[in-house]
Amino acid sequence: MRKRGLDPDQVRKHLHEARERDLSYENGDIMSSMCTTPHPLAEEAHRLFLETYLGDPGLFPGTSQLEDKAVEKLANLLNLEGGDGYITTGGTESNIQALHIARNLSNSDEPSAVVPESAHFSFDKAADMLQIDLKKAELDDDYRADPSAIENLVDGDTAAIVGVAGTTETGQIDPIRELGEIAEENDAYLHVDAAFGGFVLPFLTGAPRFDFSIDAVDSVTLDPHKMGLSTIPSGGLIVRDPDALNAIRTDTPYLTSEDQYTLTGTRTGAGAASTYAALETLGRNGYRENAEICMERTKQLARRVENSRNLELTVEPVTNLVSIGLDDPGKAAEKLDEKGGKVSVSRLPEALRVVLMPHVHQETVERFVEELEEVA
Amino acid sequence: MRKRGLDPDQVRKHLHEARERDLSYENGDIMSSMCTTPHPLAEEAHRLFLETYLGDPGLFPGTSQLEDKAVEKLANLLNLEGGDGYITTGGTESNIQALHIARNLSNSDEPSAVVPESAHFSFDKAADMLQIDLKKAELDDDYRADPSAIENLVDGDTAAIVGVAGTTETGQIDPIRELGEIAEENDAYLHVDAAFGGFVLPFLTGAPRFDFSIDAVDSVTLDPHKMGLSTIPSGGLIVRDPDALNAIRTDTPYLTSEDQYTLTGTRTGAGAASTYAALETLGRNGYRENAEICMERTKQLARRVENSRNLELTVEPVTNLVSIGLDDPGKAAEKLDEKGGKVSVSRLPEALRVVLMPHVHQETVERFVEELEEVA
Numbered sequence: 001m002r003k004r005g006l007d008p009d010q011v012r013k014h015l016h017e018a019r020e021r022d023l024s025y026e027n028g029d030i031m032s033s034m035c036t037t038p039h040p041l042a043e044e045a046h047r048l049f050l051e052t053y054l055g056d057p058g059l060f061p062g063t064s065q066l067e068d069k070a071v072e073k074l075a076n077l078l079n080l081e082g083g084d085g086y087i088t089t090g091g092t093e094s095n096i097q098a099l100h101i102a103r104n105l106s107n108s109d110e111p112s113a114v115v116p117e118s119a120h121f122s123f124d125k126a127a128d129m130l131q132i133d134l135k136k137a138e139l140d141d142d143y144r145a146d147p148s149a150i151e152n153l154v155d156g157d158t159a160a161i162v163g164v165a166g167t168t169e170t171g172q173i174d175p176i177r178e179l180g181e182i183a184e185e186n187d188a189y190l191h192v193d194a195a196f197g198g199f200v201l202p203f204l205t206g207a208p209r210f211d212f213s214i215d216a217v218d219s220v221t222l223d224p225h226k227m228g229l230s231t232i233p234s235g236g237l238i239v240r241d242p243d244a245l246n247a248i249r250t251d252t253p254y255l256t257s258e259d260q261y262t263l264t265g266t267r268t269g270a271g272a273a274s275t276y277a278a279l280e281t282l283g284r285n286g287y288r289e290n291a292e293i294c295m296e297r298t299k300q301l302a303r304r305v306e307n308s309r310n311l312e313l314t315v316e317p318v319t320n321l322v323s324i325g326l327d328d329p330g331k332a333a334e335k336l337d338e339k340g341g342k343v344s345v346s347r348l349p350e351a352l353r354v355v356l357m358p359h360v361h362q363e364t365v366e367r368f369v370e371e372l373e374e375v376a
Numbered sequence: 377m378r379k380r381g382l383d384p385d386q387v388r389k390h391l392h393e394a395r396e397r398d399l400s401y402e403n404g405d406i407m408s409s410m411c412t413t414p415h416p417l418a419e420e421a422h423r424l425f426l427e428t429y430l431g432d433p434g435l436f437p438g439t440s441q442l443e444d445k446a447v448e449k450l451a452n453l454l455n456l457e458g459g460d461g462y463i464t465t466g467g468t469e470s471n472i473q474a475l476h477i478a479r480n481l482s483n484s485d486e487p488s489a490v491v492p493e494s495a496h497f498s499f500d501k502a503a504d505m506l507q508i509d510l511k512k513a514e515l516d517d518d519y520r521a522d523p524s525a526i527e528n529l530v531d532g533d534t535a536a537i538v539g540v541a542g543t544t545e546t547g548q549i550d551p552i553r554e555l556g557e558i559a560e561e562n563d564a565y566l567h568v569d570a571a572f573g574g575f576v577l578p579f580l581t582g583a584p585r586f587d588f589s590i591d592a593v594d595s596v597t598l599d600p601h602k603m604g605l606s607t608i609p610s611g612g613l614i615v616r617d618p619d620a621l622n623a624i625r626t627d628t629p630y631l632t633s634e635d636q637y638t639l640t641g642t643r644t645g646a647g648a649a650s651t652y653a654a655l656e657t658l659g660r661n662g663y664r665e666n667a668e669i670c671m672e673r674t675k676q677l678a679r680r681v682e683n684s685r686n687l688e689l690t691v692e693p694v695t696n697l698v699s700i701g702l703d704d705p706g707k708a709a710e711k712l713d714e715k716g717g718k719v720s721v722s723r724l725p726e727a728l729r730v731v732l733m734p735h736v737h738q739e740t741v742e743r744f745v746e747e748l749e750e751v752a
Contacts, residue, residue, distance in 0.1 A: 038426070059408075090643075232646075
């Protein structure tokens with residue numbers, strides 16, 4: 001570190017130069033992210049609550065109340081009255097804590113979790129941290145969890161079964177109801193990772209059920225900082241039984257609270273305030289509109305891909321994510337990258353993966369398809 | 377959730393009302409927190425990088441570079457050339473990940489960690505998550521780790537020994553050099569939790585060494601969002617051997633990176649940018665000045681306590697934290713609370729705990745002592 005600090009204007013200049021090297025959501029460079037430009041009021045709330053933290057809620061009772069309201073609204077969106085949960089740093093923390101609860105509630109000495117092969121890598125992180133044996137079940141032809149493959153991996157040591165509503169690679173929805181039957185039969189905890197789908201599926205007509213309306217579902221991850229239009233870091237973990245959080249409580253001496261069930265300590269209040277602001281400003285109709293626009297772009301891209309000679313739709317999209325099959329997707333992604341746009345490559349299927357977030361406009365989709373056909 | 381969202385002005389009103397119910401750093405209400413009002417340029421950086429995240433660094437190469445610079449400066453502050461690390465969400469994540477590394481590097485089937493009784497509760501969290509047996513060693517008369525008590529708990533299963541530089545309850549510094557000798561003799565990983573002391577001790581004349589200048593130290597936690605004047609969430613985990621991070625890597629398909637060693641996934645870039653801005657603007661001299669002002673207030677309070685009939689200094693402060701002995705500290709804290717100021721109660725010793733952060737001014741200290749003498 002320098003002895004004397006730099007002049008503030010110099011620091012400001014460095015900051016702006018760095019920020020300009022980043023890709024931008026708005027000019028359509030980013031087609032691989034599940035994040036987007038937050039709602040203006042979410043940003044405003046974030047700034048207003050920048051100094052607050054919820055690790056010591058007695059210092060920030062106003063912020064703490066906003067979190068309670070946000071959690072209630074999230075539970076409500078997932079068809080749960082009551083329940084509990086908290087605003088996490090994001091889907092990874094939510095998924096880790098869900099498995100953490102399940103492991104601590106399990107009686108097994110060698111607890112395992114059964115997840116579909118499509119599960120997000122946060123479950124690998126969780127398994128390593130928590131010392132859980134992670135068993136990955138094969139998918140069906142539409143890249144969804146195959147209930148019989150899941151069932152084959154379940155045994156007396158199974159602490160948790162995981163289903164995904166809006167997978168990271170293809171956006172598909174696992175058959176949560178059928179996973180629920182397996183969980184109930186085997187007395188296993190059922191967690192649904194709806195980090196991506198949680199703010200899309202409730203607003204689509206005819207979308208399969210994935211939430212607490214299915215009795216077996218014990219907890220759900222959904223990310224306000226993805227399709228919820230809140231700021232980063234705003235994740236959500238909602239549990240059906242408030243007592244479930246007792247399984248992961250740690251005593252907190254010298255704070256205004258008695259204990260904590262969060263992964264972080266000095267937990268920012270900005271995420272909770274920002275989530276509250278987005279939920280309150282948009283309401284169900286606002287989110288429906290957002291989801292519908294994204295699904296329109298999704299269909300636009302899907303139809304263009306179907307009609308293209310070199311491209312193939314690997315599976316019909318059910319959320320706002322398009323998986324595009326072509327020769328050597330890695331090479332194509334690299335070439336697109338040189339042109340300035342970022343898509344990414346999925347493993348299962350090996351395909352290009354495009355996420356149609358609200359910042360991806362109609363013209364961006366058109367330009368993207370043209371560029372992709374050129375490089376394919 | 378409501379069908380129709382509220383008018384933005386109504387939401388804004390709710391936000392401001394909530395924020396007003398919070399306590400404020402600036403009016404001296406908060407005397408129990410290790411956080412404070414961030415440096416203005418740190419706040420500015422946070423706002424500028426609000427949309428960025430480092431979970432997918434190829435999308436935000438500018439932000440990613442600021443993180444590299446911030447990590448280098450933090451390592452440098454801790455007397456380490458090279459090394460590695462990252463900007464975490466705070467001390468809790470840093471401490472969890474340090475034990476995570478130590479556990480994954482250990483050959484034991486039943487790994488344990490030996491910590492002083494003064495260790496922060498994040499080590500309890502870590503132990504539960506990571507399934508480590510946490511052994512707590514008694515303190516010496518000055519509430520520091522007692523090396524012989526630590527040594528007595530070390531055995532072949534000891535994955536890590538932890539020392540604290542600036543304990544949460546009394547601000548004391550453990551004898552890190554002696555803990556280092558024990559760690560070396562027993563081939564154990566040595567982690568130093570300097571979440572609080574990391575931005576104080578390097579600037580105090582005659583402070584004992586606690587950092588990488590001691591060969592046995594493997595990793596250090598220090599929190600930019602405490603005395604580093606960065607915004608929440610900005611934690612720091614610095615490791616001596618960059619390879620140590622390999623022990624906790626998870627593969628990350630479909631991102632611009634190959635793997636991740638962070639606890640969170642969609643990790644905000646605002647903390648990294650804010651930390652960079654604070655470090656670059658303040659420099660060593662700026663932090664020295666900040667630490668000196670806080671230590672002056674600390675001495676002011678300590679002398680007032682010593683000269684008071686009903687109050688007692690439980691231990692001479694070495695960082696900007698004063699531990700005040702009196703009859704029934706819990707009752708006193710409650711009464712102070714009614715007057716609007718928040719202090720907190722420590723367990724070991726059972727005492728009032730006052731943190732002299734930069735927002736606690738000279739007059740606040742005077743007012744506090746007067747109020748405390750009244751209620752004592």
